[in-house]
Amino acid sequence: MKVLAEVRRGLRAGALRAALLLLPLCVCAAQEPDSNNEQRTTNNETASDQLSPAARRAYTELLKLRTGTAQALARTELRQQPGSPGALLVAEGAGFAELVISQDASRYQTIIDQQDAALAALDAQPRTALRDYVRGEIRLHQAVAQVMFGHELQGAWSLRQAYLQVQQNARRWPGYLPTVKTLGLCEFLIGSVPEGYRWFLNLLGLPGNTEAGLQHLRTAAQRPHDFQPEAQILVALIRQTYYGADEEAAALVARLSREQPDNLLFSYLGMSVQKKLHHADQALAYYRNQPTGPTYVPVAYLHHMAADLLLYQGQYTASERANQQFLSEYRGVHYRKDAWFKLYLAYWLSGDAAQAERSRQQISKGGDTTVEEDRYAQRFVDDRVPLSRPLTRARLQIDGGYYRPALATLDEFRATGATPLRDRLEEPYRRARAYHGLQRLDSARLYYGRCITASGTAPYYFAPQSALQLGYICQEAGQKAQAKAYFQQALSYGKHEYKTSTDAKAKVALASLK
Template identity: 25%
Template sequence: MWSKTLLTTFFFWFLSSSVHANFVMDPNSINAYNAIMDLRFADARKLIQDERTKEPNNGITILLEDYMDYLHLTLNNNKADYDKLLDRRSDRLDALEDNDKNSPWYLFSQAEVYMHWGVLKSQYGDYISSMRDLNKARKLLTENNQKFKDFTPNKKSLAWTELLFGAIPSNVRGVASMFGLKGNIDSGYRKLEAFKSEIVGSKYSFYNDELIFLIGLINVDVLKSKNNYDRLMAMSNEMNDKSLLKKYLQGYISFKMGHATEAINYFSAAPQTAAYMQLPIISYWLGNAKLCRMDKDADDHFQKFLTENKGSSYIKETYLKLAYHSLLQNDVNGYNNYIKLVRSKGAANDEKDKQALKEANDSRPDIALLKARFYFDGGYYSKALDLLKDQQVTELKLIRDKIEYYYRLGRTYDRTNNVAEALANYDKAIAIGRTSTYYYAANAAVNSGVLYEQKKDSKKAAEYFNAALQMKNHEYQNSIDTQAKEGLARVKGD
């Protein structure tokens, strides 16, 4: 009788143990994660299903699926998809809470989900809920780091939260302060780079592509790096050659850092088979890069983006670029037709779309200034400078165009390291544009502040950053104010 009872007890103990939820980052899970970071979602789904068949209670699969939604929503910027997928956040958190509480992945995986959706909520305009999620992520990571100090992935996500909190835009910092969210961009960035170095050759080396993606975006969108191109491209070459994310990142960095020809090559080489996540935004950026090079087929890529894109963002901006492409081809009727579409299509939620609508409702741009603008954006600085030097400012009839002329001349001299001419032309833009609703004067003030900061003249830098903050009701107000405040914080720290 005793042996029968013991046998029954052992059987139920074995049964309950075998179905107990756990976390296993095994080779199959790592392969699924790598496929996700390549944006090979078809392969990733199959590997996740294989993992569930083999390890039905592996909580890692929940985190992997969250990565897929995070990357899809981050890159495609589709509000309808965001609204549809948002409920998965709570379901996943509930499922993760039923897992093995003794695993270092237990709190970490929950923090990752909170962080993914905190970033997404901010991207889609839900700032208060975003701050709640990011705050929750930080608390979970801090607790996990206390429990499992040797669990290396904690460092990645703690560094990311520190950087995120430091990069909160000025228009939502009041909300962030309610939660006591403070961070430091430089410190967070250094820790991310340190983590990347630490995982080389370790069992966590699979995080390398994610780190490269984050570091690349931070340099372009947060740090506004100008002279880090070669290093970032060398780093991106470490990513898997089969990766769509790699080609997107390389193209994005190239375009944003003024290397339009290289961007065209990278975007054109991006894999676009059914094995990969559909990424219409590549056509958008490819169209922009080709427009900067004055390629006649730039409109084909803008049209492809409009056909494939399922979201509402960048629609107005794309029609504006089609209008400008027509104008540069001397097709005034095409320009006028596309301007009408800017006004009637898409939504004006994103800053780019708001700006597109404002430009569509403004006077037609000066052709020479328009060409100079695109040549500059593409990194063709000598062509931009030649156009601007040939332009007589006295021939420009609109005050808008005079401000833009000095601003673009200042920008071009800035990028070609002629600091004296850059500052002189920025001053002219500020003098005649400080009360306008155009962004030129405010951005000229920020750029001047940065130049004086580089000259180690903190007093003069602060004057220009403050001048930018004093200009109100202009385009890109939030982003320019944020840059000015960050500049002030840096020079005051000196």
């Protein structure tokens, strides 16, 4: 079921990972209740269409990733009001959050059973907009869990059921903004699946539409309701990932973090957004200032992100410690190959050849290749092509936003007749990325073009990424015809390490040009 594998990759890929792994599992962003918002009704909602004050407090704890506290509050609410939709959503969401964050497969069946029990409890409740919304959310969570943990046929059916439920909710409760939010998320994510797999999703009755999805999300983000901040975050992250609206996402997450410094999810999002922006210093500041304590669910992936950021800065020993902590705490199979590859880089660049070789050998011994980073690490082992120190250091510096030092490092690279083709293609691509980061767009265009011309049909990501970036440059300059040609060119390349994410971004960009 290759299409479900693509959906699974999409659930794990790129900067949108923060939204997909964390936001849907705690489908809320409610603020602390006060005397005004407890009495609020909007869009002709009744009190039964909103979270109760107790459920809102539980949601606040869940959003902060204090899952134990959230579950305790939800259980208290359920004892007092059996079948409370908001409390059922918190109780289910807390377990789902822990499953998705820990990636602990031993907990999978327990969570699925809890979701089934929550759905059965909801079926016994009177129909309200909130009750139907919660049913749709839990079905969507179940689909995500099944696809993530490899139960792809079950996941496909659950995804179809969830989407049909959300569509039915939108018809039955028109204008109910929480449902508009979820409808928009489903439409956008399904619409961004590569064209080669559209037939399968159409067969399931899952017609995605990125533009319609984004518009629904914007509607839910612009008007007040219990879940408005979640919709705002989703819009910001989607626009950053697919439309280059970087500062918009950074500003929103910075504001949320200031308002709730004890919110671990917001620290995660701030770190992820700043890492995507190539602001290593700012991303590490979120990491170092994250709230800690026994009430928070452990998020091992934070240490893996920190290891990358420290590697960008050349702090090799600190990067090694962070990735070793990630590997010791993490229970999943994803990002393990990438962690061992980054350990290899840290040891190799610091001159410890023996530890570097031990790390290289570990890459093939465990983990999975669903995630693009893991596929890249495994390909490094399989291809047996030695890395260039200047190119590797320059790549890391560029990823951290250290563009001028990267250009100086690239000047150390000297191609000879024995230089592998991959290195000869990477050098102009890295120069283009550095110049692009410095907003020297004429130089960036020149080197992206050189990379594309020299690449031909070579099976590396440098040419398709160059075409994608040229498309963005032309789009920003208002050159729509040229942008369209470059985005189509990015889609035209065959298999390469980052084809899934590159194709998804190019597809969304093309849709935005219409």
